[in-house]
Amino acid sequence: MEPYKVRTAMRNEEKNGTTSGFCEGYIQTNMVTLPKEYVFDFLLFCMRNPKPCPLVEVMEAGQTAPQVADADIRTDLPRYRIYRDGKFSEEVLNISDVWREDFVTFLIGCSFTFEKALLDGGIPLFHQEQEKVVPMFDTTIPLDPAGIFQGNMVVSMRAIPNHLIDQALTISDRFEQSHGSPVHIGSPEEIGITDLHNPDYGEAVDFDPAEATPVFWACGVTPQNAALQAKPSIMITHAPGHMLITDQLDPNYENG
Known part of the structure; x- marks a missing residue:
């Protein structure tokens, strides 16, 4: 399966299940989106905890197109979770309606x-x-x-x-x-x-x-657990098991 075709199906809400086993060999990532005011704390959190939070990419404020994929992170994951003030609010198929220009997105490595x-x-x-x-x-x-x-x-x-x-x-x-x-x-x-x-x-x-x-x-769900205690005003993540599929093949497959 080609990542772009799979992401297109997700954008069109034709696929919304787990991404385990999809586009094998391509890097998949967890996603965490936060308002800019929390970004330094979260970046430091990832740097101090690289095992559960290995950073693949940090996007600029308001940016929706990552470098690792020809994608829109607002629509191209199968499911998202929204947390408000540290509590799970809702699970949605896209986040276009809640997107803000001060949002910074972190893409974190995934065991898939x-x-x-x-x-x-x-x-x-x-x-x-x-x-x-x-x-x-x-x-x-x-x-x-x-x-x-x-x-x-x-x-x-x-x-x-x-x-x-x-x-x-x-x-x-x-x-x-x-x-x-x-x-x-x-x-x-x-x-x-x-x-x-x-x-x-x-x-x-x-x-x-x-x-x-x-x-x-x-597991890259760790930040969602941390958010329950940190209680940022809003935090958007992938739904557990529902990742961003990137366009990058993991070099370990070539070297393995």
């Missing part, structure tokens, strides 16, 4: 980018097989605060067959701009996750715990 590499390595992705949004969980892993932004990390979970865990680590480690290697393996309770069947975002995935182990990667 390396999923094709996992598949190429013979590692099954149960959320794709089961046609679900990858499960994501709030954790007790603390983040380094910056200005108004603080909180704990959000992680995405993929159950990896036990004999393929080392392979998954080796593959994902080289994708530093897409969260890189996992932050935790097994024992979800050690990072504050009490029920794998009840994710905070996304959908639960079925797997045999005798044959596969839950592996947790830092």
